Amino acid sequence: MLASAPPAEAYLILSAVLFAAGGVGVLLRRNALVMFMCLELMLNAVNLAFVTYARELDDLGGQIAVFFVLVVAAAEVVVGLGIIVSIFRRRRGATADDLSLLKG
Amino acid sequence: MEWFVFALGTLVVLLGAFGVVTRTNPVHAAVSLVGTFFGIAVLFIAQDAEFLAAMQVIVYAGAIVVLFLFVIMLLGVDGEEDLAVDPLPGQRPAGALVGAVLAVGLAVVVLVGAVTGARSVTAELDADVANPVAIGRVLFTDHLWAFEITSLLLIIAVVGAVALARHRPDAQVDDDLPGDALAADGPDADDAPASEDVTP
Amino acid sequence: MNDLLFLIPALPLAGFVFLFLFGRRVGEPGAGWLATLAVGGSFAVVVATWLDLLSKPAAERALTQKVFTWLPVGGFQVDLGFLADPLSVTMLLFVTGIATLIHLYAIGYMHGDPNFSKFFVYLNLFVFSMIMLVLGDNLLVTFLGWEGVGACSYLLISFWFGDERNASAGKKAFVANRVGDCGFLVAIFFTFGALGTVKYGEIIAQSPALATTTATAIIGALFIGACGKSAQLPLYVWLPDAMAGPTPVSALIHAATMVTAGIYVLTRMNPVIAVASPWIGTTIAVVGALTALFAATIAVAQNDIKKVLAYSTISQLGYMFLAVGSGAYIAAIFHMVTHAFFKALLFLGSGSVIHGMHDEQDMRRMGALRKVMPITTATFLVGWLAIAGVPPFSGFFSKDEILLLAWEKSPVLWAVGLVTALLTAFYMSRQIFLVFFGEKRWDRPLAEAAPDLAAEREAAGATSGHGVGPEGEIHPHESTWLMTLPLLALAPFAFAAGWINAPFWDKTKFLTHWLEPVVHLGEVHSTASSGMKVGLGAVATAVGLLGIAIAVIVYLKGRRDLAARIEAPVLANGWYYDSSLSAFMGGPGRKVFDAVAAFDAKVIDGAVNGVATLVRESSAQGRKTQTGHVRNYALGITIGVIVVVGLLLSKAVYA
Numbered sequence: 001m002l003a004s005a006p007p008a009e010a011y012l013i014l015s016a017v018l019f020a021a022g023g024v025g026v027l028l029r030r031n032a033l034v035m036f037m038c039l040e041l042m043l044n045a046v047n048l049a050f051v052t053y054a055r056e057l058d059d060l061g062g063q064i065a066v067f068f069v070l071v072v073a074a075a076e077v078v079v080g081l082g083i084i085v086s087i088f089r090r091r092r093g094a095t096a097d098d099l100s101l102l103k104g
Numbered sequence: 105m106e107w108f109v110f111a112l113g114t115l116v117v118l119l120g121a122f123g124v125v126t127r128t129n130p131v132h133a134a135v136s137l138v139g140t141f142f143g144i145a146v147l148f149i150a151q152d153a154e155f156l157a158a159m160q161v162i163v164y165a166g167a168i169v170v171l172f173l174f175v176i177m178l179l180g181v182d183g184e185e186d187l188a189v190d191p192l193p194g195q196r197p198a199g200a201l202v203g204a205v206l207a208v209g210l211a212v213v214v215l216v217g218a219v220t221g222a223r224s225v226t227a228e229l230d231a232d233v234a235n236p237v238a239i240g241r242v243l244f245t246d247h248l249w250a251f252e253i254t255s256l257l258l259i260i261a262v263v264g265a266v267a268l269a270r271h272r273p274d275a276q277v278d279d280d281l282p283g284d285a286l287a288a289d290g291p292d293a294d295d296a297p298a299s300e301d302v303t304p
Numbered sequence: 305m306n307d308l309l310f311l312i313p314a315l316p317l318a319g320f321v322f323l324f325l326f327g328r329r330v331g332e333p334g335a336g337w338l339a340t341l342a343v344g345g346s347f348a349v350v351v352a353t354w355l356d357l358l359s360k361p362a363a364e365r366a367l368t369q370k371v372f373t374w375l376p377v378g379g380f381q382v383d384l385g386f387l388a389d390p391l392s393v394t395m396l397l398f399v400t401g402i403a404t405l406i407h408l409y410a411i412g413y414m415h416g417d418p419n420f421s422k423f424f425v426y427l428n429l430f431v432f433s434m435i436m437l438v439l440g441d442n443l444l445v446t447f448l449g450w451e452g453v454g455a456c457s458y459l460l461i462s463f464w465f466g467d468e469r470n471a472s473a474g475k476k477a478f479v480a481n482r483v484g485d486c487g488f489l490v491a492i493f494f495t496f497g498a499l500g501t502v503k504y505g506e507i508i509a510q511s512p513a514l515a516t517t518t519a520t521a522i523i524g525a526l527f528i529g530a531c532g533k534s535a536q537l538p539l540y541v542w543l544p545d546a547m548a549g550p551t552p553v554s555a556l557i558h559a560a561t562m563v564t565a566g567i568y569v570l571t572r573m574n575p576v577i578a579v580a581s582p583w584i585g586t587t588i589a590v591v592g593a594l595t596a597l598f599a600a601t602i603a604v605a606q607n608d609i610k611k612v613l614a615y616s617t618i619s620q621l622g623y624m625f626l627a628v629g630s631g632a633y634i635a636a637i638f639h640m641v642t643h644a645f646f647k648a649l650l651f652l653g654s655g656s657v658i659h660g661m662h663d664e665q666d667m668r669r670m671g672a673l674r675k676v677m678p679i680t681t682a683t684f685l686v687g688w689l690a691i692a693g694v695p696p697f698s699g700f701f702s703k704d705e706i707l708l709l710a711w712e713k714s715p716v717l718w719a720v721g722l723v724t725a726l727l728t729a730f731y732m733s734r735q736i737f738l739v740f741f742g743e744k745r746w747d748r749p750l751a752e753a754a755p756d757l758a759a760e761r762e763a764a765g766a767t768s769g770h771g772v773g774p775e776g777e778i779h780p781h782e783s784t785w786l787m788t789l790p791l792l793a794l795a796p797f798a799f800a801a802g803w804i805n806a807p808f809w810d811k812t813k814f815l816t817h818w819l820e821p822v823v824h825l826g827e828v829h830s831t832a833s834s835g836m837k838v839g840l841g842a843v844a845t846a847v848g849l850l851g852i853a854i855a856v857i858v859y860l861k862g863r864r865d866l867a868a869r870i871e872a873p874v875l876a877n878g879w880y881y882d883s884s885l886s887a888f889m890g891g892p893g894r895k896v897f898d899a900v901a902a903f904d905a906k907v908i909d910g911a912v913n914g915v916a917t918l919v920r921e922s923s924a925q926g927r928k929t930q931t932g933h934v935r936n937y938a939l940g941i942t943i944g945v946i947v948v949v950g951l952l953l954s955k956a957v958y959a
Contacts, residue, residue: 005106009214011147014114016210018121018140024203025125027939028196033130033176037137040168041121044144047156054229055151060242061226063153067239070156070163071254075261077168081175082265088179096934097191103932192933202942209949216957 011052018045030095032084036077043073109150116143128187134172141165152229155236305356308349309369309386312396313435315346319428327421335421336411339428343407346435347400354393362821365390368441375444382502387441391822394637394815395438395568398644402560403431405790409652410552412786413659423463427556430456434561438568443492443502446569450488450533453562454481460557461549470548477542484532484539488569491525494518504572508825511575519580526573527588530566535618536625537595541882543618547610551655554610559617559647564640567624571633574826589629589713593720596622598879600727604734605875607757608665609654612735616691617647619724623706626721631828632709634816638805639702641815646690646699646798649791653684656787657739660780661746664773667738668757669750674740677782681740683791688736690798692729693848695841700848701802704841708830711840718840722847729851737859746778807837 018041025038047066054062087099116139123136141164148157190196227242243251319342327335357365367388375382388396407427414423433456437449455478462474496502498518499510511519530536535543546558557563570577570588577585596619603615620643627636658665660677674681690699703725711718745753750761761772782788805815820827830837858866877883929940 006110010110011151012214013211014117014147016214017207018117019210020203020207021118021121021125023206023942024199027199027202027935027942028190029125030191030935031130033172034124034133037124037133037172040137040164041124041140044140044164047160048144048147051148051151051153051156054153057223057225058229059222059224059226060229060238063156063235063239064226064242064247066153066156067159067243068250068254070159072257074163074168075254075257077171078261078265079268081171082268085175085178085269099934100932102930104927104930192931192936195935195939198939202939202946205946206942206949209946209953213949213953213956216953 008052008056012049015045015049015052018042018048030097032088032096035096036080036084040073040077043069106150109146113143113146113150116140116146126187130176131173134169134176137172138165138169141169152231153235155239305353306367306369309353309367309388309439310371311349312346312353312386312400312439313432315342315349316428316432316435318342320425320432323421323425323428327425330421332415332420333411335424336407336414339424340404340407340411342428343400343431344404346431347397347404350393350396350400353388354397357388357390357393362817365821379500380496382442382444384445385441385503386439386445387504388439389822390818391568391571391637392438394641394819395564396435398641399434399438399561400431402644402648402794403427403434403556405793406552406556406560406648406652409555409655409787409790410550412784413552413655414550415784419463423460423550426456426459426463427552430460430557430562434565437565441504443495443504443507446572447488447492450529450565450569451485453557453565454478454485454533457481457546457557457562460553461546463549463553467548473542473545473548477546480539480542481532484529484566487525487528487530487532489529491522491529494522494525498522507573508575511579511825514576514579516579516581519576520584523570523573523577523580523584523588526569527584527591530570530625531591532566534563534566534621534625536566536622537591537598540595540599540618541885544611544614544878544882547608547614551610551651551658554614555648555651555655558614559651560644563617563621564624564644567621567628567636567640570628571637571823574633574823577628577631578826585629585631586713587629589626589710589717592622592625592627592629593710593717593724594622595619596626596724597720597727598622600724600731602875602878603731604727605871605873606731607667607876609657609667609670609735609739610651610665612667612731613647613650613654616650616728616732619728620647620691623703623721623724626710626717627706630706630709630713630717631826632706633823633827634805634819635702635705635709637819638815639706641804642690642698642702642798642801645794645801646687646697649683649687649794649798650691652787652791652794653680653687656680656783656791657684657780659783659787662773662778662780664746664778666754666757666773667735668754669745669773669778670739671742671746672740672744673780676780679782679788679791683788683795684740685736686795686798688732691732692852693725693844694729694852695845696802697799698797698802700841700845701806704844705805705807707844708832708837708840709828711836712828712830712832722844725844726847726851729848730855733852733855734859737855741860742862746780749777750775 022038022041022045025041026035029035029038047069050062050066050069054060120136120138120140120143124133124140127133127136141160145157145160148154148160226246227238230238319339323330323335323339330338353367357367368385370383370385372384373381374384407424410423410427414420417423430453433449433452435449437446437453440446440449458474458478461477462471465471465474492502495507498514499507501507501510532539543558543563547554599615599618599622603612603619606612606615620639624636624639624643627633627639657670657673657677657680660673660680661670664670686697690697693700693703695701707718707721707725710721751758803812806812857863858870874880
């Protein structure tokens with residue numbers, strides 16, 4: 001059998017990779033909804049890190065933090081999708097690149 | 105045993121992430137996202153956070169992804185997106201580089217710095233107490249204020265979303281070039297249906 | 305009496321302000337009377353001050369008043385203060401007195417002018433500035449008045465600015481004065497630098513401590529200022545052109561008051577001159593003598609009645625500088641006083657003639673006016689004899705005193721002064737004979753009466769306007785009482801003013817005793833024997849009579865050939881000095897100005913604008929980061945995150 005449990009670093013590295021993947025997705029995808037999904041990936045990576053720390057430090061506070069992140073992420077998705085709906089309601093393609101009115 | 109769970113969970117997570125980032129069809133991306141969420145839930149359980157795993161599945165996979173799919177259905181944006189080219193110059197290489205550096209950097213941080221922090225600040229993970237009970241104890245005593253506020257936040261979010269997305273009878277949003285949207289949003293503008301096509 | 309000194313400038317100032325605000329509403333002739341009353345009131349206060357000073361013993365004759373502290377800057381304190389001592393009271397007496405008479409005259413002269421009240425606004429402002437100049441107790445208040453009279457001179461010369469020549473004349477006066485003002489300012493700087501004060505009392509008290517070179521520098525700089533203001537040789541060019549202004553202006557400013565300011569300042573600073581190198585005094589005397597001769601030669605060939613008087617003024621001012629340079633301050637002031645009376649009389653008389661001849665100013669159109677304008681003629685004759693230096697008229701005594709002290713300084717200077725006296729008598733007599741005697745040239749049309757003048761006018765294209773009279777017959781008439789009364793008031797003074805310093809006995813030398821406390825440090829007293837004095841006086845008288853005699857032969861007896869030879873074109877054109885100055889300024893001078901202007905535009909403005917351009921260009925480049933695309937912004941944020949992570953990492957590793 002292998003060692004008892006994977007070290008915390010393993011989980012943390014996974015979290016880092018997931019975070020970076022989500023970041024790359026936000027930067028490179030143009031579809032607004034897919035960008036949002038990548039954003040969720042990043043949040044999940046953070047959640048994973050919190051839980052890992054909770055176990056490492058023997059502290060329930062990490063899990064409480066994840067709880068709140070979850071709730072707020074839900075609220076954020078609700079509002080964000082509402083915004084996307086209101087902007088892209090009548091457009092054919094929901095591309096983030098179309099929204100460049102702030103071009104200076 | 106835990107190694108096996110870890111490996112399985114990691115595989116699922118990474119496959120799902122890969123899918124989200126690379127699938128052109130948004131619906132496929134949403135399904136990949138569900139996969140990722142399940143993987144994360146598994147990893148939560150492996151780390152003795154059962155309550156959170158359940159919440160993850162219920163809230164994320166069960167509600168949020170459904171919401172995504174509803175919006176996709178509503179807006180009809182299940183068209184394909186061309187991933188071969190990026191209209192913004194330099195974005196693709198910069199993004200790839202940034203992502204790589206971020207991953208490596210965070211990994212290095214993790215490996216170099218030991219996990220530090222004060223132990224058991226809030227409460228101990230006690231194997232005898234069920235996880236929901238333990239969380240509930242802490243949540244409703246030490247973090248009651250935050251809990252109530254988040255409930256308020258949820259109501260605000262719902263109301264806000266309704267306000268944002270409701271159908272306006274004199275809607276001014278149009279489907280022509282973004283530049284014209286600004287002109288049409290003036291007080292003296294009516295619906296000004298465009299005569300030009302959207303240029304990608 | 306000290307506390308009432310401020311009334312002397314305050315009354316004309318009040319007149320100025322009131323007329324400035326309400327003059328147009330008061331209109332003609334109320335504005336004129338109000339202005340006259342203001343200056344007359346000032347004159348009354350001056351007389352009261354004079355009487356007050358007379359009642360004091362000689363050593364204490366100085367009234368001072370401080371109105372307020374003007375510049376309290378660290379160790380340097382300048383007050384707006386007044387000093388009424390014998391010198392300033394002497395000047396104020398004739399300044400305000402003659403100014404009152406000229407204001408009265410102007411009510412008649414400017415009758416019918418659409419800008420009647422504006423004229424009196426400027427006149428009152430001028431009198432105020434002149435009073436400040438004279439009454440100030442420090443160099444800065446004097447400078448305030450100095451600049452003020454310069455500005456008013458500009459305003460008044462170009463009063464009829466519709467004609468561009470008048471406007472140019474005003475500008476010329478102002479610019480020429482400005483050159484001199486630089487000198488004055490430099491003198492103030494030197495004085496402050498050397499003595500730490502600009503107050504006259506303190507300068508005089510500390511003057512013995514001045515180094516010779518410093519004193520010379522101060523006087524040199526002041527002399528440049530005086531050359532500008534008092535129209536001496538390098539900077540006189542504005543005065544003949546200034547005749548473009550109305551005649552009361554010429555009389556007040558350019559005969560009696562403003563042009564004497566330079567001499568006043570030099571007399572004030574006579575203790576400093578006393579400790580300066582002797583060569584500066586000699587320079588002043590030489591410049592004065594040369595100017596006197598130069599201007600007199602030009603006056604011989606002038607045909608405009610006012611231009612003759614203008615050059616005559618420059619010439620007489622040259623005499624005053626000759627006196628100052630020779631250390632004869634009392635003689636200079638004496639001549640200033642007599643000159644004020646007779647020159648004002650002559651100018652006002654000429655104004656009366658011009659008015660009577662319906663704006664004709666050329667003497668070739670006049671003649672035998674004594675029959676139609678008796679009062680003007682009589683008073684003009686008094687002025688003529690005074691300026692020609694015929695005893696017992698006033699001019700004789702003052703000119704004689706200057707010539708005496710010039711002889712003691714250098715016989716060469718005396719000779720120059722003598723020749724000038726000859727020329728003065730000659731050209732003034734020429735003017736008298738051309739204008740008041742001889743045959744009438746105005747009762748026929750222009751082409752008949754004065755064909756050369758007609759040809760000249762046609763060539764120049766001057767058909768009407770200022771100074772050019774009607775082409776047809778003219779019917780001259782005597783002027784109104786408003787204009788003849790001042791003439792009649794001035795004539796006795798022009799006759800008798802010489803007796804304030806008659807040289808015969810010490811007791812009659814009122815002016816000398818009166819001014820003694822002011823000039824005792826610098827005054828050079830005559831050491832000649834009484835025989836020498838009488839001899840020199842006889843020579844001067846003979847020369848004056850000779851000049852009159854020559855004029856009689858040439859002009860009264862009609863010797864046209866001699867007249868043509870004397871009135872050479874080079875003299876008529878002022879030895880081409882003015883025109884060469886203009887050519888230089890227009891040619892090489894202009895290139896220098898253009899170069900300086902180009903430097904200012906390109907380098908200085910370029911630097912300032914360059915900064916703006918730099919900012920604009922760099923911000924235009926910076927603007928390119930604002931693409932409007934969210935994904936670019938997200939990239940930026942991510943890069944920032946990486947930087948922060950890197951920082952934390954480095955802290956963790958190395959800290």
